[in-house]
Amino acid sequence: MQIDVDSLQTYNELAREGAHSAARSLSQLTGIETRVEVTNLSLMTPSDLQYEYVGSEFSAIRIELDGALVGETVLTFDTDAGDRIAESLTPNGNEQLQRSSIEEVGNIMTSGFIDGWADHLGEVIDSSPPVFIQGSGMDVLTASAISRDEQLFVFRSRVESTAESIDFDILFVPDRTSLSSVTRPTDEGISFRKLEVFNSMTRNGAERAAENITAMTGFQTDVEINRMKFVPIEEIPVTVGDRRYVGTVMQFCGKLNGYLVILFDHPSAEAVVDALVPMETDGEWSEMEQSAIKELGNIMTSGFIDGWANVLESSIDHTPPTFVSDMGSAIMSPIVGRMAQTQDHAFVLDSTIQTDNEGTFRCEMLALPNGTELRDVLCDLLIERAEKTHVDPSEVF
Template sequence: MNVDVESLGSFSRTARSGAERAAENLTGLTGIETAVDVTEVSLASPDDLDGDEKRVGVAIDFEGGIDGTTLLTFSADGVETILDTLVPDVGTEEGAVEEVGNVVTGGFIGGWADHLETIIDISPPEYVEGTSAELLDDAEFDRDRAFVFRSRVSAVGEELDVQFHMFPDADSMQEMLAGGDEQIPIEKLATLRRMAETGARTASETVSAMTGIDTGVDITQLSFVPVEDVPAELRDQKYVGVVLQFEGALGGYVLILFDEASASEVVGALVSDTEVGATFDGEQRSAMEEIGNVMTSSFIDGWANVLDATIDISPPQFVHDMGRAVAQSVVARLGQRQAFAFLFDATLRADDREFDCEIYALPDESELHAALAELDPDATAERTTRAGSL
């Protein structure tokens, strides 16, 4: 399958429009004011969509101008909010969830039908419950070659975590994403995803060696999002970390971000006999800059090895702010040159203590296209495997 980047951007906008219509339908049905937090297109991998969180929702198939499957799911708290609103009228939990799922999914698919100027039929909703991993397995999509459209909807003043996954089948995606001037073989995008996985593992090994905290890579993902939506990818909490720019064969930005508790753990491991304060001043700030610099170097060196090119990084810029504010400063610079961004993100965690580190990489789109044009998936697969084994 070949992917035209311009078409991918167009359908990302369509997914956003569909998600907004779905949120409007949810508001009209429940009276709860909702909003779309983020809509993204991800190249699915075998593990980046998994999770142990228990969720409840509906699965609905669709066919017509585009074929595939959707999953609309609620967290446990979100289901309680829906039940409080609808059960008096509907009667059962399963009935309430099915009614909401049918109306909301209809709005989302309706947005696609309008864009494609066609008719798309949907099946009756099937009530589902289980962990995220179990529900996604039941969807039976091709994880190694699939694009997933994902939207997250939240409510003002209510516990309402709604996630919508749309899995178009491969033939539908091939038809939609072919024919433009900037076509990229999906194998090259899969190589980019493996680059991110390799870089994240190397960064994880680096932080473990420097701090003695045994960490592992919990999530890696490659998404395609409108630049203005990048800040919404970060949780609404304070982070401590660094932002670095990279340039050479590939340019862009890397964000290494720890939640405050994890930052205290890391700095405490690096700066002996020093009480870590809330402001992360002096030695503490220097320690964070040092570990962010080394982790970024490890992450980017993996990319340079895969691309067989030189990539340099700037001195680290220390940040201690809300995640969306940190991302907004980067987006302001990227947004001057591009409307969409390929976003690499990885989460590192430790099993035995408080530790959560998020890595985000935002390459310059035009330079990424140039790098992809030179990329040989077969040759880089060998270099990726070799880099991952070092």
């Protein structure tokens, strides 16, 4: 099974337009003004997707698709948002009527989302009656989507209301065989297997980076989420958000060129610095504290990119780290600006590392490789070498 990277761009645009159309439908039905914040395509394991919904109760409407494109769409929103939508549609309705109205909203929005795809394919996509679900984590996908032992292509749009906080996600998880069959075969095709393997290599890299954090700070950390995203380049800063971060930026060069960004939220950065630099300092980040953060970034980066280099039997160098402290989106803007000179979409390898007991420590790692080079690397990738991410110096010396 192959996928053409150019078609990913088309699909992303279809998903984006679909999300706009779905958001417009909601506005027309309810009078609530909405806008689509981001639309992206991720390759991730079912458990990574579920992890994003763990801990939050949500309502959702699931519709299964058949015909030209097989898969499922899920519209998720928090329970309050569901109530607000229901109230605006059926102000005095009983619970049954409200649920029915929500299901119908889901139906209409899903049609809005899917119609563009059907038109693009020139074929019919059938949808099942909407199913209303309430739950968390695991419940977001059907058992059949979860049970398959493969990573999922997940199209995800975040829609926000302009005035009230009625935010929801539109998820579209197409069946991979079905997605592959609507892609015209080209020489540019990359096998799903290779994408999957590269994504797993990246998870290994992030796990190594997490181990390095543990070795240096004593914090028990683990990789919580790992995914490979394909996004329009200008959406990258929004994805990172306006929250303040402290971290490091590095450029890597060699077989693959690009940027690696490591961001700690403020409490995590302070915890890291306390663990690494035992002396008390006040106010802004001191030279020694910046140096400690940079060195941690350095070691995490190596843990991350060494796996790529070893599997590719090549070397990937990286620049000394630059210390950054600003809004996440502002940190990303010059990187995205530089990349946008040559590409409109980008692959973002995005991993979240955090401590087991939630909230204590959290760190985002974002790798942004050059798109054309990544494509070449994926073409040349030898799947049988994929396990060879780690080399012990004693084997070489």
